[in-house]
Amino acid sequence: MAKEQLRFTGSGGQGVILGTIIIAEAAFLDGKQVAQSQSYGPEARGGMCKAETIIDDKKITYTKVELPSLLLSLTQVSFDKYVKKIAPDTVIVVDEEINVPERLYAKHEVLKLPIIKSANEVIKNKMAANIISVGAVNEALQIASVKSLEEAVVNHIPKGTEEMNKKAMHLGAQLVKDARK
Structure with missing residues (x-):
């Protein structure tokens, strides 16, 4: 596996920090090296939020993401801020409501997915x-095995919501499969 530098962005309360913690734990469970960090504005909920994870097969000696290999954005404001500093081949994953400039499609794989709509309408839980x-x-x-990702999800969600969250995780994977067809 090549070194992956992930940057998740959105607004406080959307769970982007938890998302990077889960993906880091899943990679760790599969024997990979991981480093995770986060930052957010003074507002606990509603302010801009960024969380990052580095995953590698080798020892990680520098823990700051400089040019992400993947940018996830759940809000337009966070996308507009963080899309300015990405690698030439960064994979961009955004909610379908985000306006992505056409010029980015030429250099990047852009996956516009109905993330928030699916949470509300399919899972019936915006969280x-x-x-x-x-x-x-x-x-x-293809960072972690499905087994390890499920285990990491279950380790970090409220008891009693395991099946709903596993369904959400598998739905996210299916959205990417469908978008790549």
């Missing part, structure tokens, strides 16, 4: 958008 995102990112980059 599932981050778990849908985790499933989508894992499918896009």
